[in-house]
Amino acid sequence: MPNTSYGVQDGPTDWRQITENDQFFSDTASSDFNGDGINDILWRRLETSTSNAGQVAIWIFNGVNVVGGGFLPASPRGTDSPTAWDIEFSYGDWSSYTPFGDYGWLFTEGYPAPKLDFDGNGTSDIFWRREDGTEIAIWNMQGTSIINGAFLQGAPRTGVGQNPLEWDFSTGVDFNGDGRSDFLWRKSTTSITNAGEVAIWIMDGPNIVNGGFLQASPRPEQLAAQWSFDFADFNGDSKTDFFWQNNITGEKATWIMDGPNIVNGGFLQTSPRPEQLATQWSFDFADFNGDSKTDFFWQNNTTGEKATWIMDGPNIVNGGFLPSTPISGSNPNDWDTAFGDFNGDSKTDILWENSVNGTKAVWIMDGPAIVNGGFLPTSPKTGTSGEDWDSFFADFNGDGKTDILWNNTPDDQFAIWLMDGSTIIDGGFLPDAPIAGQNGWQFEFRELNGDSNTDIYWTSSTGTKAAWLMDGPDIIGGGFFAQPNPTGESIPV
Numbered sequence: 001m002p003n004t005s006y007g008v009q010d011g012p013t014d015w016r017q018i019t020e021n022d023q024f025f026s027d028t029a030s031s032d033f034n035g036d037g038i039n040d041i042l043w044r045r046l047e048t049s050t051s052n053a054g055q056v057a058i059w060i061f062n063g064v065n066v067v068g069g070g071f072l073p074a075s076p077r078g079t080d081s082p083t084a085w086d087i088e089f090s091y092g093d094w095s096s097y098t099p100f101g102d103y104g105w106l107f108t109e110g111y112p113a114p115k116l117d118f119d120g121n122g123t124s125d126i127f128w129r130r131e132d133g134t135e136i137a138i139w140n141m142q143g144t145s146i147i148n149g150a151f152l153q154g155a156p157r158t159g160v161g162q163n164p165l166e167w168d169f170s171t172g173v174d175f176n177g178d179g180r181s182d183f184l185w186r187k188s189t190t191s192i193t194n195a196g197e198v199a200i201w202i203m204d205g206p207n208i209v210n211g212g213f214l215q216a217s218p219r220p221e222q223l224a225a226q227w228s229f230d231f232a233d234f235n236g237d238s239k240t241d242f243f244w245q246n247n248i249t250g251e252k253a254t255w256i257m258d259g260p261n262i263v264n265g266g267f268l269q270t271s272p273r274p275e276q277l278a279t280q281w282s283f284d285f286a287d288f289n290g291d292s293k294t295d296f297f298w299q300n301n302t303t304g305e306k307a308t309w310i311m312d313g314p315n316i317v318n319g320g321f322l323p324s325t326p327i328s329g330s331n332p333n334d335w336d337t338a339f340g341d342f343n344g345d346s347k348t349d350i351l352w353e354n355s356v357n358g359t360k361a362v363w364i365m366d367g368p369a370i371v372n373g374g375f376l377p378t379s380p381k382t383g384t385s386g387e388d389w390d391s392f393f394a395d396f397n398g399d400g401k402t403d404i405l406w407n408n409t410p411d412d413q414f415a416i417w418l419m420d421g422s423t424i425i426d427g428g429f430l431p432d433a434p435i436a437g438q439n440g441w442q443f444e445f446r447e448l449n450g451d452s453n454t455d456i457y458w459t460s461s462t463g464t465k466a467a468w469l470m471d472g473p474d475i476i477g478g479g480f481f482a483q484p485n486p487t488g489e490s491i492p493v
Contacts, residue, residue, distance in 0.1 A: 032115065033058055034068075034143040035122040039446040039457075042126070045074075047083045054082020056126075058144045063449040064467045064479030070144030076128050076137035076151065085137075088129045088171075116171055119148065119205040120180040127171060130154060133164030138206040150206035156185050156199035156213065166191045167199075173231060176202055176210075176259040177239040184240075189216075189225035196224020200260040212260035218244050218253035218267065232285055232294035235264075235313040241294075243285075250278020254314040266314040272298050272307035272321065286339055286348035289318075289367040295348075297339070304332020308368040320368040326352050326361035326375070340393045340402030343372075343421040349402075351391070358386015362422035374422035380406045380415035380429070394445045397426075397472040398452035405456075412439065416473040428473035434458050434466035434480070441466075449477075 033040045043057040054074035059066045074082035118125045119140045126139040126146075133154045140148040155164035166188040173184045183201035187194055196216030201208045217227035230243045234254055242255035242265075250271065256264035271281035284297045288308055296309040296319075304325065310318035324332040338351040343364055352361040358379060364372035378386030392405040397418055406415045414430040433441040440461030448455040449469055458466040469477035 031124040032122075033124050033141050034060055036062075037450050038062060038448060040124070042087075042124075044087060054085075056087070058141075059481075060143060061448055063469060064477055066481065068143065072126075072139075072144070072146070076139070076149070084131055085128050086131055088127055088169075116181050117179070118181050118203050120178060125181070133167070138203075140205055148205055152206070152208065156201070156211075157187075157194070161193075163191075170231075173240040174238070175200055175240050175257050177237055178204075180204060182240075184231075187216075189223070196227070202259055210259055214260070214262065217246075218255070218265075219246075219251075222246070230285070233292065234294050234311050236292040238292075243294075250281075256313050264313055268314075268316065271300075272309070272319075273300075273305075276300070284337075284339065287346070288348050288365045290346040297337070297348075297350075299337070304335070310367055318368055322368075322370065326363070326373070327359070330354070331356075338391060338393070340419075341400070342402050342419045344400040351404075353386075353391070355387055358389070360386065362419075364421050372421055376417075376422070376424065379408075380417065380427065381408070381413065384408060392445070394454035395452070396454050396470050403454075412441075416470075418472055426472055430468075430473070430475065433460075434468070434478070435460075435464075 031040045031042050032038065033042075038061050040061050041059040043059070045052055045055045045057075047054045052074070056072040056074065058069050058072065060068035075085040077085075115122075116125055116127060117123065118127075118138055121140070121142070123141055123143075125141050128137040128139070130136070135154045136152050138149055138152070139146045153164075155162070155167040157167075158164070167185050168188070169186075170184045171181050173182050174180065175182050175184075180203055182203050185199040185201070187197045189196040194216075198214040198216060200211050200214065202210035216224035219227075226246050226248050227244055228247055229245070231240050232243050232254075233239065234241045234243075235256055239257055239259075241257050244253040244255070246252070252268040252270060254265050254268065255262045270278035273281075280300050280302045282299055282301055285294050286297050286308075287293065288295045288297075289310055293311055293313075295311050298307040298309070299305070306322040306324055308319050308322065309316045325335050334354050334356045336353045336355055338353070339348050340351060341347065342349045342351075342362055345366075347365055347367075349365050350363040352359075352363070354360070360376040360378060362373055362376065363370045379389050388410050389406045389408050392407065393402050394405060395401065396403045396405075396416055401419055401421075403419050404417045406417070407413070412432050414432065416427055416430065417424045418426040433439070438460065441458050444457045444459075445454050446457045446467075447453075448457070448467055451471075453470050453472075455470050456468040458468070460466075465481040467478055467481070468475045
């Protein structure tokens with residue numbers, strides 16, 4: 001694999017990538033700052049660095065080449081110490097690849113979160129929050145240029161006695177369906193005043209154009225701390241809705257949103273069998289009939305019983321119970337479930353894995369019905385234990401069907417299966433790491449060259465970065481990268 005761009009750099013680095021979290025798995029978000037559909041990278045130098053602490057940099061990618069980039073200020077206010085400001089959220093474009101992480105992690109948020117794009121121009125933007133919570137700032141980006149921006153108050157309620165750090169927020173929401181990121185705020189449920197209160201800001205660029213306060217839960221007569229929420233889209237209008245759950249009683253409710261307004265909603269039964277304890281049942285979000293409306297997959301954690309609810313707004317319009325396992329008579333508690341779209345029909349399918357013997361199976365779903373399915377080999381490599389292989393989902397050949405990347409955790413071997421329904425149509429083994437014999441590499445899935453095939457981006461324990469451009473199970477290109485300025489304060493433009 002040739003060295004490209006900056007060449008290989010080993011040893012510690014004082015830069016970190018800005019993502020939603022510091023893990024490097026298939027669900028780690030990335031950025032697209034110039035709107036070309038290719039993932040870019042936002043960097044920030046550690047705030048404790050002795051040189052240019054907190055400085056921000058952007059890499060613009062095309063394949064394995066950094067084709068542009070630039071440095072940005074260390075904070076929104078140049079007179080402030082960079083330690084006073086945090087870049088608070090990932091600048092993610094989760095829709096740029098198949099939105100299914102390992103074991104359906106992304107579905108826990110209800111639907112793929114939109115790119116952090118406050119002005120709707122298709123490019124990732126940057127969001128800052130002062131560490132004391134008193135102020136936030138938005139930078140609307142075009143490539144490496146800040147084209148617009150503004151300072152905003154640090155919380156929905158300000159004034160004497162108000163602590164802005166009592167307000168938690170999310171920007172991965174779009175309540176009016178205009179393709180622009182909005183803000184969702186919730187006050188701490190332990191606050192003395194207005195505990196759990198919810199507020200929405202509708203954004204247009206760096207400006208708040210609408211908004212309002214909501215009650216703290218579907219039952220305001222109860223303690224707000226009893227209720228938690230997730231985001232979904234239950235009516236398929238591309239507007240973020242709420243799903244509420246009472247953590248004590250198990251009661252559930254939906255709010256259908258239009259901007260800052262609750263236009264519909266209702267209470268749901270606590271589980272597919274309301275005569276049972278609600279705590280017996282856990283759920284995942286999915287879309288089993290392909291109508292872009294969030295559905296439910298239920299599992300009884302005691303008996304292993306499975307069920308689906310097909311949703312239309314706040315209403316359960318279809319559903320049913322499923323077999324508890326792919327093999328009749330086997331122990332349901334031995335089986336784990338993951339979610340993908342293995343036949344490319346935009347309907348969520350189910351991957352099964354037996355944690356004891358590694359047996360694997362796929363169910364192809366159409367609403368609450370299993371229309372096809374089959375068993376898979378227990379592992380990509382004959383003679384290895386199936387339970388030693390972890391699965392990660394992506395689309396490596398760009399056909400809209402979920403494929404599987406396998407990682408053998410004891411020896412870090414990698415393999416790819418290209419899927420068509422429950423059939424493996426192609427596959428192969430990959431090198432163990434970008435540098436042969438070197439351990440400690442972690443990976444992300446990215447789109448690096450705009451061909452709709454998921455690529456693999458690597459980070460070593462010493463900070464070295466590498467990329468593999470994929471075409472199915474084949475590595476068709478690759479290269480190594482260093483930190484933003486290994487040889488002086490410059491980035492190619």
